[in-house]
Amino acid sequence: MSARAEVAVSVGAHGDSLWSKALRKFRRDRVGMWSLAVVLAYAVVALGVVLGLWAGDWADVSGPKWAPVSGEYWFGTNIIGQDIFARSLYSTRTAFEVGLVVALGATALGAVLGSTAGFFSGSWIDEVIIWLMGVLDSVPFILLVAAISYTLQGSPWAMHIAMIATFWIGTARLIRGEVIKLKSLEYVEAAHAIGVSRFMIIFRHILPNTFHILLVQATLSFVAAIKSEVILSFLGLGVKDGMSWGLMISESTFEVLAGFFNNFIAASVLMFGLVMAFNMFSDALQDALDPRTVK
Amino acid sequence: MASTENNALLSVRDLVVEFETDQGVLRAVDGVSFDIHPGETLGLVGESGCGKTVTGLSMLGLVPSPPGRIASGSIMFDGSDLVSMDETGLREIRGSQISMIFQEPMTALNPVFRIGSQMRDVLQRHQKLTRRQAHSTAIEMLAKVGIPEPAGRVDDYPHQLSGGMRQRVMIAMALSCGPKLLVADEPTTALDVTTQAQVLEQVVRLQKEFGMAMILITHDLGVVAETCQQAVVMYCGRIVERSSIEALFASPRHPYTAGLLASIPRVTDERQEVLPVIPGMVPDLLHLPQGCAFAERCSRVRDRCRQKSPRLELLQSTQTSVACYEPNA
Amino acid sequence: MNQTPEVPARSDTGTLLQVRGLKKYFPVHGGWLRGVQQQVRAVDGVSFELDSGRTLGLVGESGCGKSTLGRAILNLQSPTAGDVLLDGLPLAGLSRQALVARRKDMQIIFQDPFASLSPRRTVAQIVREPLDVHRIGNTRERRQRVEELLEVVGLRSNALNRYPHEFSGGQRQRIGIARALALNPRFIVADEPVSALDVSVQSQVLNLVTMLQAELGIAFLFISHDLAVIRHISDEVAVMYLGRFVEHATADKIFSSPKHPYTRALLSSIPVPDPTSKSPRPVLEGDVPSPMSPPAGCPFHPRCPVATDRCKTEVPKLREAQPGTEHEVACHLAT
Numbered sequence: 001m002s003a004r005a006e007v008a009v010s011v012g013a014h015g016d017s018l019w020s021k022a023l024r025k026f027r028r029d030r031v032g033m034w035s036l037a038v039v040l041a042y043a044v045v046a047l048g049v050v051l052g053l054w055a056g057d058w059a060d061v062s063g064p065k066w067a068p069v070s071g072e073y074w075f076g077t078n079i080i081g082q083d084i085f086a087r088s089l090y091s092t093r094t095a096f097e098v099g100l101v102v103a104l105g106a107t108a109l110g111a112v113l114g115s116t117a118g119f120f121s122g123s124w125i126d127e128v129i130i131w132l133m134g135v136l137d138s139v140p141f142i143l144l145v146a147a148i149s150y151t152l153q154g155s156p157w158a159m160h161i162a163m164i165a166t167f168w169i170g171t172a173r174l175i176r177g178e179v180i181k182l183k184s185l186e187y188v189e190a191a192h193a194i195g196v197s198r199f200m201i202i203f204r205h206i207l208p209n210t211f212h213i214l215l216v217q218a219t220l221s222f223v224a225a226i227k228s229e230v231i232l233s234f235l236g237l238g239v240k241d242g243m244s245w246g247l248m249i250s251e252s253t254f255e256v257l258a259g260f261f262n263n264f265i266a267a268s269v270l271m272f273g274l275v276m277a278f279n280m281f282s283d284a285l286q287d288a289l290d291p292r293t294v295k
Numbered sequence: 296m297a298s299t300e301n302n303a304l305l306s307v308r309d310l311v312v313e314f315e316t317d318q319g320v321l322r323a324v325d326g327v328s329f330d331i332h333p334g335e336t337l338g339l340v341g342e343s344g345c346g347k348t349v350t351g352l353s354m355l356g357l358v359p360s361p362p363g364r365i366a367s368g369s370i371m372f373d374g375s376d377l378v379s380m381d382e383t384g385l386r387e388i389r390g391s392q393i394s395m396i397f398q399e400p401m402t403a404l405n406p407v408f409r410i411g412s413q414m415r416d417v418l419q420r421h422q423k424l425t426r427r428q429a430h431s432t433a434i435e436m437l438a439k440v441g442i443p444e445p446a447g448r449v450d451d452y453p454h455q456l457s458g459g460m461r462q463r464v465m466i467a468m469a470l471s472c473g474p475k476l477l478v479a480d481e482p483t484t485a486l487d488v489t490t491q492a493q494v495l496e497q498v499v500r501l502q503k504e505f506g507m508a509m510i511l512i513t514h515d516l517g518v519v520a521e522t523c524q525q526a527v528v529m530y531c532g533r534i535v536e537r538s539s540i541e542a543l544f545a546s547p548r549h550p551y552t553a554g555l556l557a558s559i560p561r562v563t564d565e566r567q568e569v570l571p572v573i574p575g576m577v578p579d580l581l582h583l584p585q586g587c588a589f590a591e592r593c594s595r596v597r598d599r600c601r602q603k604s605p606r607l608e609l610l611q612s613t614q615t616s617v618a619c620y621e622p623n624a
Numbered sequence: 625m626n627q628t629p630e631v632p633a634r635s636d637t638g639t640l641l642q643v644r645g646l647k648k649y650f651p652v653h654g655g656w657l658r659g660v661q662q663q664v665r666a667v668d669g670v671s672f673e674l675d676s677g678r679t680l681g682l683v684g685e686s687g688c689g690k691s692t693l694g695r696a697i698l699n700l701q702s703p704t705a706g707d708v709l710l711d712g713l714p715l716a717g718l719s720r721q722a723l724v725a726r727r728k729d730m731q732i733i734f735q736d737p738f739a740s741l742s743p744r745r746t747v748a749q750i751v752r753e754p755l756d757v758h759r760i761g762n763t764r765e766r767r768q769r770v771e772e773l774l775e776v777v778g779l780r781s782n783a784l785n786r787y788p789h790e791f792s793g794g795q796r797q798r799i800g801i802a803r804a805l806a807l808n809p810r811f812i813v814a815d816e817p818v819s820a821l822d823v824s825v826q827s828q829v830l831n832l833v834t835m836l837q838a839e840l841g842i843a844f845l846f847i848s849h850d851l852a853v854i855r856h857i858s859d860e861v862a863v864m865y866l867g868r869f870v871e872h873a874t875a876d877k878i879f880s881s882p883k884h885p886y887t888r889a890l891l892s893s894i895p896v897p898d899p900t901s902k903s904p905r906p907v908l909e910g911d912v913p914s915p916m917s918p919p920a921g922c923p924f925h926p927r928c929p930v931a932t933d934r935c936k937t938e939v940p941k942l943r944e945a946q947p948g949t950e951h952e953v954a955c956h957l958a959t
Contacts, residue, residue, distance in 0.1 A: 017744065017746075017787050018743055018744060018787065018789065019744075025317075185739045185740075186734040186735070186736055186739045186740035187739060187740050187741055187742045189695075189700060189732070189734070190732065190734065190740055190741075190800070190803065191742075191753070192700055193698060193700060193727060193730075193731060193732045194727060194731075194753060194754045194757055194803070194807075195723075195724035195725075195727040195728075195754075195757050195758065196753065196757050197724075197757075200757075205742055208742075208744045208745075209742070209743065209744060211744075342822035342823060342824060342825075343793075343822055457911045458686075459911055460911070487685035487686055487849065487912070488685065488849065488851070488890060488893040488894060489685065489889055489890065489893045489908040490685075490911060491893065491895070492892075492893035492895075492908070493908070493909075495895070514822065514823060515895065516823070516897040517894065517895030517896055517897040518895045519897075520895065520896060520897050520898055520899045521895045521896070521899075540899045541899050541900070544897065544898055544899050544900075545900075554824065555823055555824060556897065558823060558824055558826075558827035559823055559827070559852065559897055560826075560827070560830065560850075560852040560853050560855060560856035560857075561852055561855070561856075561896075561897070562851055562852050562855045562879060562891065562894055562896075563855065563879075564876075564879060564880050566855065566856065566875060566876070567856055568834070569831055569834065570827040570830055570831055570856065571827070572824065572827045572828045572831060573824040573827075576792055576794065576795070576825070577792075577822075577824075
């Protein structure tokens with residue numbers, strides 16, 4: 001009996017939550033749905049690589065140097081005869097890995113620190129977090145990656161950590177502002193009046209009402225991470241073991257000089273497609289979650 | 296039936312305003328007709344969502360479009376139909392012939408410009424005035440609405456003024472070109488009682504001075520009783536009762552009007568124990584019942600009320616029109 | 625302000641709430657180097673007592689400090705000075721846990737029916753939260769209590785799993801009232817609970833409040849700017865101006881023989897819903913002065929039609945107009 005009641009409450013038997021409204025709105029957004037489909041297609045490719053279904057031979061030197069596009073080598077081969085198609089697929093996995101790790105890490109960190117700063121705005125806790133944001137923001141990104149990379153002795157995670165260390169700031173600033181706004185709302189005051197603890201007020205009453213911002217911020221961090229990875233890998237600060245679109249473009253600098261474009265085009269086009277789709281998905285998500293248009 | 300006297304300054308006929316929404320077409324104003332004569336004040340009364348504000352916005356062609364549009368009807372003002380008029384023509388009329396003031400003066404004033412410069416803009420757009428002339432007219436208008444030291448205040452920014460002062464500035468701006476009609480949408484709702492009393496008194500005095508007609512949109516029946524001669528009561532986009540103020544308050548005919556009047560708490564010497572209430576709630580405009588929209592809440596509901604909506608008709612031997620099959624005697 | 629160990633006997637008929645010299649000042653940070661430059665005296669020395677089951681109507685214009693007073697009493701904003709005693713026990717100086725425990729006895733109902741309910745929680749979760757926090761009953765009992773509360777405030781139980789945005793303003797206000805009632809409070813601050821509602825809904829909610837009070841014997845501090853609402857709901861009325869009470873008496877006395885010029889001005893400013901009673905009324909000049917720099921002497925003197933020289937220099941104390949009448953007024957000239 002009581003168990004059923006619990007389920008009914010949490011699932012919302014006939015209640016129409018703001019989430020389900022947003023979902024309904026998103027479903028009607030054609031551009032949003034198509035971009036989501038493209039992103040999912042990339043995700044399937046990445047998942048296949050993780051499960052070992054394809055592209056396991058990305059590192060094998062199997063063909064001739066600079067083989068043209070053919071039935072055997074769909075995208076041709078590179079300078080030492082590796083299959084560019086397999087390398088492209090494997091790079092998709094890398095992109096998702098970098099994107100997901102950075103998006104989750106940066107958004108979580110931004111949410112926790114931003115909401116803490118906002119909730120205790122004006123106190124020393126807020127001052128410390130703002131100071132931290134200011135300091136991290138003022139170090140040039142590339143230098144920071146180099147420094148972290150050096151400190152971690154070339155760990156493959158240096159890039160991820162550097163990105164998380166900088167990307168959380170934007171999210172934290174947004175969340176801090178939103179929390180300052182939310183905490184003065186009457187329902188938060190009502191929670192105080194009931195006697196809800198401050199911890200519970202942050203995590204039950206304030207943070208859930210910033211989820212729509214966090215979701216959008218996560219998608220933006222995802223895209224930013226993929227783009228940064230390309231630049232960092234190109235500079236040799238990025239992916240250490242494995243393959244990525246950035247490394248492919250880096251490799252292709254010599255090939256382009258020799259008039260061979262397959263590596264460059266494959267990596268750029270695939271990256272462009274994912275970034276573009278993700279951006280459009282992010283826009284559609286923002287529209288769907290905008291409370292002014294939800295109600 | 297709506298009276299069709301030709302000396303009306305503004306006559307609205309069968310006005311229908313619709314809004315596109317996610318869940319279908321919402322009819323915010325449904326067949327509204329009324330007249331205003333020069334110098335007259337008409338109160339447009341009703342609860343939120345009854346269509347009173349949208350009706351007011353229609354008078355200036357200000358219904359946000361999309362999603363809104365005037366679906367049918369006419370608004371004759373000084374011999375021309377505002378519904379079929381293009382934006383250029385409306386812009387000529389707005390601010391000079393018909394002005395509007397809003398509930399929240401802070402949002403209607405631009406915070407980065409001095410009030411004097413905002414007033415000059417309005418004046419110079421509609422009248423051939425030099426900057427200097429416009430400036431002195433602005434000061435004159437500020438003095439008229441009861442702003443102390445108008446020559447100094449004219450250089451203030453909106454945030455330097457109190458709420459009551461800002462609303463006065465809005466009124467000064469609205470009246471500066473000598474409009475024939477003022478549409479005032481809840482002009483005193485955001486103000487305190489003592490300030491409200493000052494502003495209302497000022498508006499009524501200026502209206503007499505300018506010989507201007509006014510549509511006062513409000514939910515406050517006290518304000519209507521003190522300022523208007525005629526009143527229109529709206530419910531779910533329709534007019535349910537139209538009559539003179541005296542008749543409306545002395546003998547409300549529509550059960551909704553009667554219920555509304557009974558349910559206001561009053562300052563009396565004796566404390567009332569229980570307020571009479573109108574049961575239930577306003578129906579959703581997207582899912583209006585087939586017949587009279589008030590039927591569900593009405594104590595005198597009959598079968599035919601649920602089948603067909605009653606038309607607004609003039610009651611015999613009175614000046615009151617009412618949309619009800621069983622009006623109060 | 626020492627915590628007395630001996631607990632005075634809880635009396636059912638006597639004084640429930642005592643407020644003594646309550647002050648709440650807000651520092652205003654200046655521009656350069658963020659030094660504290662001025663203080664806004666939102667509540668500046670308010671004292672009163674309230675018995676169980678009675679309603680004190682608190683009326684005043686915006687910025688007079690009436691909402692701050694309500695929040696300072698509940699310790700939602702900690703008072704700058706003064707004491708609040710509930711059942712003779714001071715609220716000041718309590719530990720966080722002790723204060724949470726006392727919150728069972730005092731609740732608040734808010735003005736804005738849209739901002740006062742968390743948009744992502746269902747009605748059941750909202751109304752049940754006080755029971756969760758204070759660990760009252762098991763899951764089934766809590767659910768029963770929630771259903772009972774919804775019935776009390778006139779909502780059907782199919783409201784349980786719905787979200788606040790699916791309700792109208794009046795219904796949302798009822799949800800807020802149900803939440804406030806969940807812990808069986810003995811004192812409720814109602815901060816403009818009907819101001820945002822339409823006329824026909826307003827009367828429904830006012831009747832609900834009256835009924836709950838009669839049945840449950842809750843004491844109310846009912847804050848409103850609307851004198852007609854105050855007239856309807858209150859046993860006693862306090863008129864507030866710039867952070868202080870200027871008049872405090874039973875509702876009958878305030879409305880039949882107001883003594884303070886400000887109260888009289890307020891009363892004559894109300895638009896009367898009766899076109900036959902149009903009478904020239906003395907309209908108050910000017911606006912409320914800023915609470916940051918209140919005028920010297922009686923804070924009302926710049927707007928007062930009967931002010932004398934004494935009013936410009938000497939602050940009038942809240943006193944009984946005539947001894948024994950329990951009609952308090954802060955005016956040198958009132959008798």
